[in-house]
Each structure stands twice: as structure tokens, then as C-alpha cells.
């Protein structure tokens with residue numbers, strides 16, 4: 001019998017595991033509960049706007065090496081676009097001040113000595129304390145390592161870390177923040193180019209992976225929700241999908257790449273994160289002004305990041321639990337006023353959509369980080385994947401893809 005690998009969950013963790021296993025010549029079957037792939041990173045047609053949008057704006061940095069490798073493998077490296085060198089525009093809504101942060105390409109950060117590249121009103125010495133995060137211990141919060149005050153914190157570290165950790169930075173894990181800084185800001189501007197899926201997440205990260213799997217004779221079963229795992233000794237012997245059950249041969253194995261509450265219900269005594277944080281996205285259907293940059297960081301507003309696409313302006317607000325119960329119209333109005341201020345628009349609010357992802361990511365606190373399991377389980381032929389497993393990174397595309405790769409390597413030995 002050929003060896004078959006079953007991958008449960010077609011989010012990025014499951015897809016990266018499936019692509020890696022299929023690429024190594026194994027037979028792969030992906031089981032996905034939803035009628036579509038992508039999980040928390042997907043595109044869909046929105047009736048209100050009459051266009052395809054993403055469930056949330058996703059930003060990747062050029063230092064996200066596993067993501068870029070994955071894109072090359074599935075043949076869509078050109079689908080994430082960004083400036084040739086690191087440059088991120090910011091606006092402070094309280095003062096109206098605008099600036100562009102321009103880290104130099106190499107590891108030696110001489111940009112902090114150049115007033116034209118750093119944040120206005122800062123001196124080079126102000127940037128040094130951030131380096132302490134890279135040596136923080138797993139139990140430390142950011143506010144135990146760093147003063148969460150001052151211009152560099154308010155205008156760079158707060159927006160950058162809030163976006164990366166999706167958790168209010170003072171209470172977030174300093175070690176996870178340090179890991180992000182080590183692989184991006186501390187690695188130089190070449191690792192900090194902001195990359196965006198201009199034609200949508202589906203076209204860049206999901207659909208090409210499905211095509212690769214199909215070409216490699218992989219099977220993808222949508223609407224196939226795993227209900228229980230049959231365990232016998234130190235192996236799993238069946239996957240129970242309710243209406244059908246799939247027996248596993250002696251060589252077969254599975255990667256469980258589902259969200260933490262689902263994994264915890266399927267796997268006995270699994271330690272997994274139990275707290276989550278929301279992300280709110282707003283989308284406005286209009287052609288952005290020609291001079292609006294593709295990405296702007298907003299300081300001192302409700303809005304945090306503004307993404308400009310050819311046919312719409314979209315906004316991201318991280319750690320957004322406080323906005324979950326806000327009336328939709330009020331929230332859209334508030335966000336539109338800030339977008340109008342930044343983009344210098346005078347027109348009335350265009351057609352809009354608000355998307356609230358309640359459990360966008362696990363809360364990146366030291367306590368929740370300590371609950372993340374590695375890819376191995378007590379069962380020899382079952383591995384875990386997902387952005388919530390112990391990747392050493394917060395819940396990101398990069399973490400999800402690395403976890404999928406690692407689970408595939410763990411299980412295929």
C-alpha cells in the first residue's frame with residue numbers, strides 16, 4: 001500500500017504541510033471542514049461591496065523567509081508586491097505630522113543616525129532600548145523590558161508590535177516581540193520591505209497551492225469536518241468524519257492543522273492557547289487618490305494601518321476586542337473620518353463593509369505562549385501544525401507556514 005498522509009485543515013499551516021509532503025512524493029489527502037480553503041487568510045466575494053475582498057488585510061515582511069519559499073514553491077512569488085527598498089509611510093492624527101521610515105538595507109543600522117530616515121523628533125540613542133527585547137526571557141512582558149513611552153515607542157514599536165502580536169504591547173510577550181524584531185528590524189531594511197497581496201490573499205497564497213496539490217494527484221475534500229480521532233496504543237488508527245471514517249494503514253500518518261479549540265477537543269490532554277484577540281477590518285469601495293501610498297501606518301487614531309488597493313481602501317485595527325460590540329454604522333463612520341483625513345478626501349462615505357474576526361489570533365502573552373505545544377504528540381503518526389503551535393513567532397502567516405513545514409518533516413521521517 002502507498003503511504004498516505006492526511007492533512008486536517010486547509011489553512012496556511014495545513015496547505016504548507018500538504019505541499020511539502022506532496023512535493024516529497026507522498027500521497028496526500030486534505031480534509032477541510034469549510035467549503036473553501038484558506039482559513040483565516042482567504043478571499044471571498046462580498047455582496048455589499050460587489051467585489052472580492054480579503055477576510056483581513058495581511059502584511060508580510062520580506063524577512064519572512066518561509067513565506068517567500070512557500071510562494072516560490074507554489075509559483076506565486078510575484079503575487080506579493082512591495083517597494084524595492086524598505087520604506088513605510090506614517091501619519092500622526094494628533095499632530096498631522098507625516099514621515100517615512102527608511103531603514104537601510106544592511107544589518108548595520110546606520111539609518112538611525114540619519115534624521116531623514118528616522119522618526120521626526122527622535123535621536124539615534126532612542127532606538128537602542130528596543131534591542132533588549134531580543135534577549136528577553138519567555139516569561140517577561142514587554143513592559144518589564146522596555147519603557148512603553150516616548151516617540152520611538154509611540155511611533156514605531158507600538159504600531160509595529162501591535163500589528164505583529166495582535167496584543168496590546170505592554171502586556172505581550174517580550175520574547176515573541178524579540179523574535180519578530182530579530183528577523184525584521186534587526187536584520188536590516190532588506191528584511192523589512194512591506195509586501196501586500198494586491199490581487200488578494202486567495203490568488204497569492206491559497207489557489208496556487210491547491211493547483212500544485214491537484215497536479216501532484218493530491219485529494220482535497222471540502223466540507224469534511226474531523227469529529228474524532230481513533231487511537232490505538234501509540235498510534236492513531238482512524239479519522240472519524242461523522243458520516244464516514246477513514247482507516248489509517250500502518251504507514252499512514254496525519255497532520256492536525258486546525259485552530260486550538262478544535263485541536264484541544266480532538267486530542268486528549270492537549271495544552272493549547274485559550275485566550276484570543278480580535279482584528280477589525282473596514283473596506284471602502286472607491287479608487288484611492290493616486291498619491292495615496294499602498295500602506296500607511298496611523299498613530300493616535302482608531303485606525304492603525306491603511307491599505308490602498310486599486311479599487312478600494314481597507315483598514316486594519318489589531319487587538320480590537322473593544323470594538324466588537326460597537327454599532328457597525330458608527331464604527332464605519334468613525335473609521336471613514338480618519339481615512340478621509342489621512343487620504344485628504346472630501347466625498348461622503350462610499351459603500352463599506354466591516355469585518356470583525358473575533359478569534360483572529362491567540363493572545364500573545366507570556367502565559368498563552370507557554371501553552372503552545374510543539375509538533376510532536378504522544379502518537380507516532382500524528383503531528384500538530386498551526387500558527388498557535390510553538391513556532392517561536394506570534395500568530396502570523398510566517399508562523400503558520402513554518403509550523404506546517406515542521407509538522408511535515410516530523411511526521412515523514
Ligand SMILES: Cc1cc2nc3c(=O)[nH]c(=O)nc-3n(C[C@H](O)[C@H](O)[C@H](O)COP(=O)(O)OP(=O)(O)OC[C@H]3O[C@@H](n4cnc5c(N)ncnc54)[C@H](O)[C@@H]3O)c2cc1C
Nearest residue numbers: 009011012013033039040041056058059226386387396397
Ligand atoms: C483579520 C486577520 C488579519 C491578519 N493579518 C495578518 C497579517 O497582516 N500578517 C500575518 O502574517 N498574519 C496575519 N493574520 C494571521 C494569519 O491569518 C494566521 O496566522 C494564519 O492564516 C493561520 O493559519 P492556520 O493554518 O494556522 O490556521 P487557520 O487559518 O485557522 O486554518 C485552520 C483550518 O482548519 C479548518 N478546520 C477547523 N476545524 C476543522 C475540523 N474539525 N476538520 C477539518 N478542518 C477544520 C478551518 O476551517 C481552517 O480552514 C491575520 C489574521 C486575521 C484573522
